[in-house]
Amino acid sequence: DAGVIQSPRHEVTEMGQEVTLRCKPISGHNSLFWYRQTMMRGLELLIYFNNNVPIDDSGMPEDRFSAKMPNASFSTLKIQPSEPRDSAVYFCASSRRTGLGETQYFGPGTRLLVL
Amino acid sequence: KQEVTQIPAALSVPEGENLVLNCSFTDSAIYNLQWFRQDPGKGLTSLLLIQSSQREQTSGRLNASLDKSSGRSTLYIAASQPGDSATYLCAVDSGANSKLTFGKGITLSVRP
Numbered sequence: 001d002a003g004v005i006q007s008p009r010h011e012v013t014e015m016g017q018e019v020t021l022r023c024k025p026i027s028g029h030n031s032l033f034w035y036r037q038t039m040m041r042g043l044e045l046l047i048y049f050n051n052n053v054p055i056d057d058s059g060m061p062e063d064r065f066s067a068k069m070p071n072a073s074f075s076t077l078k079i080q081p082s083e084p085r086d087s088a089v090y091f092c093a094s095s096r097r098t099g100l101g102e103t104q105y106f107g108p109g110t111r112l113l114v115l
Numbered sequence: 116k117q118e119v120t121q122i123p124a125a126l127s128v129p130e131g132e133n134l135v136l137n138c139s140f141t142d143s144a145i146y147n148l149q150w151f152r153q154d155p156g157k158g159l160t161s162l163l164l165i166q167s168s169q170r171e172q173t174s175g176r177l178n179a180s181l182d183k184s185s186g187r188s189t190l191y192i193a194a195s196q197p198g199d200s201a202t203y204l205c206a207v208d209s210g211a212n213s214k215l216t217f218g219k220g221i222t223l224s225v226r227p
Binding site: 004033042043044045048056091093102103104105106107108109 | 149151157158159161164204214215216217218219
């Protein structure tokens with residue numbers, strides 16, 4: 001398996017622009033997680049889906065952020081409009097939820113810089 | 116709200132040394148605890164997962180222990196090697212939905 005795939009790997013944009021980050025989870029995994037990592041705050045969970053349904057979006061910082069999972073093999077995280085403080089590394093992770101607590105497999109991340 | 120702390124933030128040791136990385140958490144009602152490794156510019160790789168009913172897990176030169184009552188976990192690395200240089204993150208799952216709370220990590224440097 002190719003693992004969790006994220007695109008783009010790097011994104012540089014200007015303040016006010018829309019940014020869309022993409023994720024393809026590992027086939028057969030039914031849980032998907034979006035994280036943001038910064039030096040100041042560390043790794044924070046933004047939102048997670050189970051069977052394509054958003055379960056908890058309490059970590060989404062504000063209405064400028066939105067996430068979708070239209071099917072089991074694809075998810076997007078959108079920021080509109082983007083701001084310099086959104087600069088961070090965004091990770092997508094997936095797991096096979098069995099109720100026993102499963103290992104999460106992380107993608108390589110998208111490094112976002114908002115100028 | 117669960118909080119996870121890892122101290123110190125950075126550690127430098129000579130090759131061959133046995134070392135212990137510490138992790139503490141505020142709410143002992145956890146489902147499991149996981150240790151991850153992150154190499155510079157890369158994603159996270161899971162190392163060990165300890166269920167709440169377990170006391171420790173081992174994988175090769177790595178051994179992770181869990182003491183729920185005191186809110187602590189340790190990651191023991193035996194005979195450290197330069198290839199072990201990375202950031203090690205501890206994460207706690209406080210419920211059955213696999214929602215993890217991460218510490219900020221310990222950046223380990225193993226000197227040849």
